[in-house]
Amino acid sequence: MKDADLKGRGGAAFPAGVKWGFVAGTTPADGQRVVVANGDEGDPGSYIDKHLMERRPHLVLEGMALAAFTVGAQRGFVFVRSEYPDSLPALRRAVAEARAAGLLGANVLGSGLSFDIEIHEGAGSYVVGEETALLASLRGLRGTVSARPPFPAARGWHGRPTLVHNIETLANVPFIAAHGASAYRALSPGATPGTKLVCLNQRFVTPGLYEVSFGTSLRTICDGLGGGLKDGHTLKALQVGGPLGGILPASLLDTPLDFAPLAEHGCMVGHGSIVAFDETTDMRALARHLMKFGADESCGKCFPCRVGLRRGEELLDRPGPVDRAKLEALLETLELGSLCAHGDGLPAPIRSLVEHFPHELELV
Amino acid sequence: MCTGTACWAAERGAALGTVAAGLGVAPASISDDGATSLAPTVCLGLCHVGPAVRDGDVLDAGPGAVDRLLAGACTRAPAPATAVHGAAIPPDGVLLGADDPAWPGLRHALAISAPNGCARP
Ligand SMILES: Cc1cc2nc3c(=O)[nH]c(=O)nc-3n(C[C@H](O)[C@H](O)[C@H](O)COP(=O)(O)O)c2cc1C
Ligand code: SF4
Ligand code: FES
Numbered sequence: 001m002k003d004a005d006l007k008g009r010g011g012a013a014f015p016a017g018v019k020w021g022f023v024a025g026t027t028p029a030d031g032q033r034v035v036v037a038n039g040d041e042g043d044p045g046s047y048i049d050k051h052l053m054e055r056r057p058h059l060v061l062e063g064m065a066l067a068a069f070t071v072g073a074q075r076g077f078v079f080v081r082s083e084y085p086d087s088l089p090a091l092r093r094a095v096a097e098a099r100a101a102g103l104l105g106a107n108v109l110g111s112g113l114s115f116d117i118e119i120h121e122g123a124g125s126y127v128v129g130e131e132t133a134l135l136a137s138l139r140g141l142r143g144t145v146s147a148r149p150p151f152p153a154a155r156g157w158h159g160r161p162t163l164v165h166n167i168e169t170l171a172n173v174p175f176i177a178a179h180g181a182s183a184y185r186a187l188s189p190g191a192t193p194g195t196k197l198v199c200l201n202q203r204f205v206t207p208g209l210y211e212v213s214f215g216t217s218l219r220t221i222c223d224g225l226g227g228g229l230k231d232g233h234t235l236k237a238l239q240v241g242g243p244l245g246g247i248l249p250a251s252l253l254d255t256p257l258d259f260a261p262l263a264e265h266g267c268m269v270g271h272g273s274i275v276a277f278d279e280t281t282d283m284r285a286l287a288r289h290l291m292k293f294g295a296d297e298s299c300g301k302c303f304p305c306r307v308g309l310r311r312g313e314e315l316l317d318r319p320g321p322v323d324r325a326k327l328e329a330l331l332e333t334l335e336l337g338s339l340c341a342h343g344d345g346l347p348a349p350i351r352s353l354v355e356h357f358p359h360e361l362e363l364v
Numbered sequence: 365m366c367t368g369t370a371c372w373a374a375e376r377g378a379a380l381g382t383v384a385a386g387l388g389v390a391p392a393s394i395s396d397d398g399a400t401s402l403a404p405t406v407c408l409g410l411c412h413v414g415p416a417v418r419d420g421d422v423l424d425a426g427p428g429a430v431d432r433l434l435a436g437a438c439t440r441a442p443a444p445a446t447a448v449h450g451a452a453i454p455p456d457g458v459l460l461g462a463d464d465p466a467w468p469g470l471r472h473a474l475a476i477s478a479p480n481g482c483a484r485p
Contacts, residue, residue, distance in 0.1 A: 044368025050409035085421035174469030201370035207412035208445030
């Protein structure tokens with residue numbers, strides 16, 4: 001796993017092999033470790049994990065079992081958001097099939113390994129996708145964020161070392177196990193190893209879910225695979241990687257889909273959603289929409305985010321010019337003072353809009 | 365009703381008002397008889413056909429979805445198109461392709477290594 005250099009697909013791109021090493025290296029008093037698959041996929045614009053949970057549930061569960069085998073875990077959970085009513089039965093059916101085939105349960109395939117998986121339904125919250133909030137919700141507590149450290153790898157589900165991974169990250173593991181690290185790295189020559197699923201929104205001629213190599217240009221994805229925008233519309237900007245991702249103006253469409261090149265423009269791969277805005281989009285209204293989303297979904301644990309995002313929404317909602325210095329001070333407060341990436345990530349798309357569309361924002 | 369960014373990009377939030385008026389229920393509230401509630405939600409994973417709506421466990425989206433919702437006649441939205449792109453990727457893809465209930469990767473790992481043994485110090 002370390003050689004394959006699989007980067008977490010949940011947003012933060014942390015190397016999975018390193019995280020496995022942390023969990024494997026713990027010495028829990030009762031010997032119990034836990035694997036949790038994060039199927040909370042809350043990013044507006046993203047339907048990658050939905051597809052994997054509904055169409056490839058065995059791939060996800062097999063990835064969990066491989067992780068459990070490696071780090072020494074006995075229990076697994078898939079946390080599935082309640083907004084996906086078709087994902088739950090698909091996963092439950094696959095778990096039953098795997099148990100019947102001797103792939104889950106006591107003494108898997110006679111190996112001495114015991115590992116079983118429960119499918120858990122979430123309760124409708126964006127921030128519960130954050131790992132500490134997810135583990136709280138999984139224990140029946142309120143879905144709010146906790147300070148890290150301790151990281152879940154050290155103290156997670158009921159205090160046990162817990163490996164939390166995104167669904168798509170786990171779906172990459174069976175290929176690595178079957179074919180090895182070098183075959184995995186070869187899937188994206190000269191770029192981040194493996195493949196990436198990206199999904200396009202309704203504005204495209206052929207919106208859908210595409211599996212591409214890292215390093216593929218956004219132009220190839222948007223114009224080649226997506227067929228450009230429908231009904232003769234032209235592209236104004238893209239939001240890549242979810243609501244905490246920056247916004248890329250159409251002039252930068254030749255940027256490759258990979259971590260470093262997107263970061264150069266204040267953007268990220270994130271979870272891989274690509275939301276196009278056409279030429280009729282009012283960027284002030286978009287900024288307001290994003291701030292409202294942030295404020296509505298804030299878990300309320302820390303005040304910079306709880307209060308700051310609402311103030312940001314009000315600042316943009318009030319008709320007339322926006323005081324640039326005030327807006328930037330607010331963004332800085334969010335970035336410096338927030339406990340998790342919800343509050344400190346939401347400024348990214350707003351900063352992109354400030355940089356690329358200052359007149360539309362009516363900044364003074 | 366989805367109020368997420370992909371649906372917003374499709375219709376700028378207009379559908380929520382149409383549904384609220386049609387049902388006679390304000391967003392984030394419930395009708396006087398308790399029979400109907402209207403909840404704005406962040407994303408229903410149908411961003412390829414937005415605007416997306418959900419009635420019970422049926423997810424509907426795209427042209428006519430709002431009318432079907434108001435008529436109590438939602439139908440399941442179509443699944444997204446999928447495709448693999450790139451010379452370095454097997455034609456069926458690594459993550460798309462058909463699901464394999466035999467778990468060949470796990471069988472291989474178990475065959476070549478001791479249980480719980482791979483990464484232990
Ligand atoms: C506000 C917020 C929302 C998040 N939502 C998700 C999510 O829906 N799915 C997910 O896998 N990770 C989400 N994450 C990231 C998780 O905290 C965690 O990093 C991830 O599940 C780890 O998996 P990975 O290493 O495989 O990427 C979110 C983080 C934040 C701060
Ligand atoms: S930044 Fe926002 S979502 Fe994160 S802990 Fe603070 S209040 Fe909660
Ligand atoms: S943003 Fe509406 S379904 Fe995803």
